[in-house]
Amino acid sequence: MTNSSLTTITAKPVPEETQTCWSCGTMRAVHFCESCGKVQPPAPVDYFTFFGLSRKLNLDIAALDKDFYELSRKLHPDLNARAGSQEQEWSLQQSSLLNDAHRTLKDPIKRTQYLLKLEGVELEEQSKTATEQARSTGQVKKQIVPPDLLEEVFDLNIQLEELRIQKKIGEDDPALIEEIGRQKLELEEKQESLLHELEFRWKMWDGMIQREQNGQPVSEEERKQERDKMVDVLNRRNYIRNLVRDVGEALGN
Amino acid sequence: MSTDRIVGIDLGTTNSLVAFMQGESPVVIPGDDGSNLVPSVVALDQDNRPFVGNAARNSLIATPERAVYSIKRLMGRGVDDIQEELKFFPFRLAEDLQAGEVLRIRLGERTFTPPEISALILRQLKRNAERFFGAQVTKAVITVPAYFNDAQRQATKDAGRIAGLEVLRLVNEPTAASLAYGLDKKQNGIVAVYDLGGGTFDISILKLHDGIFEVIATNGDTHLGGDDIDNLLITIALDDTLGDLGLDLRRNAGAGQAIRKSVIEAKIALSSQSSVNIDVELPCGKRYLREITREQFEQLIQPIIDRTVGPCKQALKDAGLKPEQIDEVVLVGGSTRIPRVRALVKELFRREPHTDLNPDEVVALGAAVQANILGGGSEATENMLLLDVTPLSLGIEVAGGVTDKIILRNSTIPASATQFYTTQIDGQANVAIHVLQGERELAKDCRSLARFDLKGIPPMAAGMARIEVKFLIDANGILHVSAREQRSGKEAEIQVQPSYGLTDEQVEGMILDSFDSAEEDFRQRQVIEARNEATTILAALDKGKKSPAWGHLTTDEKKKIAKMEKALIAVQAEDDYQGIRKAIDALNQGTTRLAELMMDSAVSVALKGKTMDEADMGEGPTAPHPMAKAEFE
Numbered sequence: 001m002t003n004s005s006l007t008t009i010t011a012k013p014v015p016e017e018t019q020t021c022w023s024c025g026t027m028r029a030v031h032f033c034e035s036c037g038k039v040q041p042p043a044p045v046d047y048f049t050f051f052g053l054s055r056k057l058n059l060d061i062a063a064l065d066k067d068f069y070e071l072s073r074k075l076h077p078d079l080n081a082r083a084g085s086q087e088q089e090w091s092l093q094q095s096s097l098l099n100d101a102h103r104t105l106k107d108p109i110k111r112t113q114y115l116l117k118l119e120g121v122e123l124e125e126q127s128k129t130a131t132e133q134a135r136s137t138g139q140v141k142k143q144i145v146p147p148d149l150l151e152e153v154f155d156l157n158i159q160l161e162e163l164r165i166q167k168k169i170g171e172d173d174p175a176l177i178e179e180i181g182r183q184k185l186e187l188e189e190k191q192e193s194l195l196h197e198l199e200f201r202w203k204m205w206d207g208m209i210q211r212e213q214n215g216q217p218v219s220e221e222e223r224k225q226e227r228d229k230m231v232d233v234l235n236r237r238n239y240i241r242n243l244v245r246d247v248g249e250a251l252g253n
Numbered sequence: 254m255s256t257d258r259i260v261g262i263d264l265g266t267t268n269s270l271v272a273f274m275q276g277e278s279p280v281v282i283p284g285d286d287g288s289n290l291v292p293s294v295v296a297l298d299q300d301n302r303p304f305v306g307n308a309a310r311n312s313l314i315a316t317p318e319r320a321v322y323s324i325k326r327l328m329g330r331g332v333d334d335i336q337e338e339l340k341f342f343p344f345r346l347a348e349d350l351q352a353g354e355v356l357r358i359r360l361g362e363r364t365f366t367p368p369e370i371s372a373l374i375l376r377q378l379k380r381n382a383e384r385f386f387g388a389q390v391t392k393a394v395i396t397v398p399a400y401f402n403d404a405q406r407q408a409t410k411d412a413g414r415i416a417g418l419e420v421l422r423l424v425n426e427p428t429a430a431s432l433a434y435g436l437d438k439k440q441n442g443i444v445a446v447y448d449l450g451g452g453t454f455d456i457s458i459l460k461l462h463d464g465i466f467e468v469i470a471t472n473g474d475t476h477l478g479g480d481d482i483d484n485l486l487i488t489i490a491l492d493d494t495l496g497d498l499g500l501d502l503r504r505n506a507g508a509g510q511a512i513r514k515s516v517i518e519a520k521i522a523l524s525s526q527s528s529v530n531i532d533v534e535l536p537c538g539k540r541y542l543r544e545i546t547r548e549q550f551e552q553l554i555q556p557i558i559d560r561t562v563g564p565c566k567q568a569l570k571d572a573g574l575k576p577e578q579i580d581e582v583v584l585v586g587g588s589t590r591i592p593r594v595r596a597l598v599k600e601l602f603r604r605e606p607h608t609d610l611n612p613d614e615v616v617a618l619g620a621a622v623q624a625n626i627l628g629g630g631s632e633a634t635e636n637m638l639l640l641d642v643t644p645l646s647l648g649i650e651v652a653g654g655v656t657d658k659i660i661l662r663n664s665t666i667p668a669s670a671t672q673f674y675t676t677q678i679d680g681q682a683n684v685a686i687h688v689l690q691g692e693r694e695l696a697k698d699c700r701s702l703a704r705f706d707l708k709g710i711p712p713m714a715a716g717m718a719r720i721e722v723k724f725l726i727d728a729n730g731i732l733h734v735s736a737r738e739q740r741s742g743k744e745a746e747i748q749v750q751p752s753y754g755l756t757d758e759q760v761e762g763m764i765l766d767s768f769d770s771a772e773e774d775f776r777q778r779q780v781i782e783a784r785n786e787a788t789t790i791l792a793a794l795d796k797g798k799k800s801p802a803w804g805h806l807t808t809d810e811k812k813k814i815a816k817m818e819k820a821l822i823a824v825q826a827e828d829d830y831q832g833i834r835k836a837i838d839a840l841n842q843g844t845t846r847l848a849e850l851m852m853d854s855a856v857s858v859a860l861k862g863k864t865m866d867e868a869d870m871g872e873g874p875t876a877p878h879p880m881a882k883a884e885f886e
């Protein structure tokens with residue numbers, strides 16, 4: 001380890017998954033030993049598996065939180081500060097995995113994006129970074145305007161342009177500001193309703209996974225369709241979110 | 254329970270403290286002068302030996318060029334970051350400082366990096382604890398402002414190592430305060446900790462439930478505090494003396510320090526009085542006199558304390574909470590004693606803040622609680638667990654100079670993120686990565702943590718390599734990076750060029766007192782130190798008896814002192830360091846008034862004899878204010 005402002009650790013080969021505790025040899029729970037309490041080497045698993053969950057999206061957040069706190073009480077580095085250095089390293093790895101998994105799964109959007117990524121979907125880059133990057137490099141950002149928003153977005157863009165010009169010459173038109181503010185509210189409502197649409201998609205997805213778990217075959221075609229529908233909702237939501245942010249910036253808040 | 258004692262240390266901008274868990278409650282360990290607070294001031298004596306604390310603070314006026322305070326402001330910072338500080342603080346940079354080098358500060362004829370100066374303060378605290386326990390102390394938990402970035406944290410950790418301390422954990426100051434606060438409350442709810450000290454401001458919002466102290470959001474300003482209020486008052490005084498007397502005291506460090514001392518006293522008095530008179534003797538023989546009312550003072554400082562509003566609102570927003578949802582507000586830091594600050598907090602959170610804990614000590618007490626948890630816990634800390642967050646987003650620079658955030662602020666730590674990189678041209682062996690910290694969109698507006706190269710990528714066609722880079726923020730809030738080329742399974746070598754900070758070798762070379770480690774040496778040293786101290790204080794007393802101040806003492810006071818002097822001389826020759834210490838402490842206590850009287854006359858003598866000094870108060874901007882003209886006598 002170097003002692004610079006940025007320390008480095010070497011990536012260790014992923015330990016082989018074992019069923020027994022490295023310390024006392026009893027059969028162990030996944031992340032720590034039920035018998036002696038020792039932290040176990042982290043297994044390379046996805047966030048759902050880490051919490052012992054199947055890839056369903058309608059999550060019981062209260063249960064997730066409960067598991068999170070219980071696992072924190074076993075895995076956190078503060079509670080393993082007197083352990084050997086290898087164990088401390090595992091505690092650090094395990095608790096960061098725990099925190100990463102909890103952070104991702106408890107947020108509805110992050111959870112959906114994460115599942116899609118696990119399912120091999122490369123999400124359309126509509127993040128703020130992409131926008132900024134496009135802005136600073138002068139490239140036109142690839143952005144598909146959702147068809148049901150085309151007209152509205154067109155109007156809004158004209159008004160925003162007007163507002164910017166006014167601001168530049170130091171005037172302001174309260175009526176225009178009010179109108180834009182109203183549209184912003186509307187967009188925010190749309191963003192909210194898209195969340196409900198997303199929840200509906202979760203239901204469909206989870207139903208499909210349940211059928212699969214019950215031994216009924218699910219075609220790749222169906223899987224893909226469900227995925228695509230979720231990607232579509234996410235894209236529209238991202239688009240509106242960015243729009244709301246741009247409007248907010250133009251209004252100066 | 255391990256036999257090693259782990260102490261908790263609050264390494265403050267203004268004051269530092271060391272505490273430990275005595276039985277089931279945390280207590281502060283006093284210094285050899287009996288006070289719990291050790292002023293974070295370091296000075297050199299005539300033989301260029303450093304000393305720390307009240308004595309160093311008292312030397313600021315007589316030998317300003319041999320002393321330094323508020324060094325925490327420079328921790329983990331580069332020359333470019335501190336231009337603003339140099340306007341207000343008499344930091345004397347080493348003349349031969351190279352660009353990109355860690356700062357070095359001149360004290361007398363020697364130079365020190367900020368971590369070394371902090372280490373001297375830490376060593377003093379370590380010694381205080383060792384004297385208290387009669388045993389060595391090598392492990393500590395040290396607190397840092399929640400809003401400290403990676404470089405500032407690393408610098409603090411370096412300071413610990415230089416002082417011969419193994420830093421088991423860096424804990425955020427407001428979080429530590431909540432531990433001390435929650436220890437005796439044992440209740441659930443949402444707590445906001447508002448911490449305004451000498452140099453830094455933090456706001457943290459925590460959820461307390463079943464012994465878990467979970468930080469939900471934190472924000473702050475690492476350059477906001479009582480220092481800013483002091484600087485404002487100093488600037489006014491300097492303006493007054495320049496305007497009315499034509500006397501430019503910006504070039505006179507001793508006079509500057511005398512003014513600083515008196516405005517701080519005035520500020521503190523205004524927390525309990527409705528008006529105060531500043532009265533400073535100037536080098537020209539005149540006196541600077543000014544009355545400040547509470548009302549004027551409040552008007553003056555409003556812009557400074559208003560700067561805490563933004564971070565509070567942002568923290569609430571990040572936590573997704575309304576002010577009404579906060580159950581308790583805890584005040585931390587000396588500057589929260591200012592009534593106007595309390596009123597502001599009350600307005601912000603619509604709730605009377607808690608003041609039953611000593612705002613100076615609560616952070617150190619909390620650090621002791623955390624030290625206890627790390628040491629295996631006890632009945633009092635059973636079930637307690639701290640879940641803290643990273644205050645700033647971590648990002649990497651992508652095309653177009655844009656920051657791509659990979660770990661967002663307020664993520665619970667430890668936290669990690671994995672990024673994949675590839676090569677742009679055939680056979681490319683290196684990939685450069687620039688790591689940033691901050692909230693801004695453009696890389697140039699964020700804090701640069703490090704640039705590093707992934708090296709030794711096996712030759713492949715462009716775009717074929719798949720390099721996995723893992724960024725991990727540990728429980729101290731410090732970043733670690735590891736990398737691996739996935740197709741070849743080869744570990745990529747990482748070469749880190751930290752933007753700020755000391756290298757391992759540099760820290761190694763700075764470690765103080767390596768001889769500290771031998772237990773016997775240590776016991777002997779304790780006795781020798783105590784004897785030396787006895788000699789010093791006895792000599793000082795002899796001097797005191799000859800000074801005019803002696804005449805001001807009552808016969809009763811003189812008698813008492815004589816008795817204690819005799820007791821100390823008697824015990825000095827023995828091997829009993831505890832006994833010597835007790836006698837020293839007694840004599841110290843007994844001669845406080847004498848020392849004060851002597852100090853007063855020393856100050857005025859020193860000031861009158863003072864000439865222009867190279868170490869100055871800087872070219873601080875002028876400060877327009879609503880007050881009447883100052884008076885001079």
Ligand SMILES: Nc1ncnc2c1ncn2[C@@H]1O[C@H](COP(=O)(O)OP(=O)(O)O)[C@@H](O)[C@H]1O
Pocket residue numbers: 264265266267268269449450451452453478479480517520521522524585586587588589590591612613
């Ligand atoms: N009664 C008071 N009124 C106003 N300011 C005070 C009072 N007591 C202490 N301070 C100020 O509080 C600051 C020190 O607070 P502290 O919490 O010890 O700071 P730090 O954590 O930065 O070392 C100094 O600026 C000091 O002048």
Ligand SMILES: [Mg+2]
Pocket residue numbers: 263265266426450451586616
């Ligand atoms: Mg403090």
Ligand SMILES: [Zn+2]
Pocket residue numbers: 021022023024025026028033034035036037038
């Ligand atoms: Zn076991």
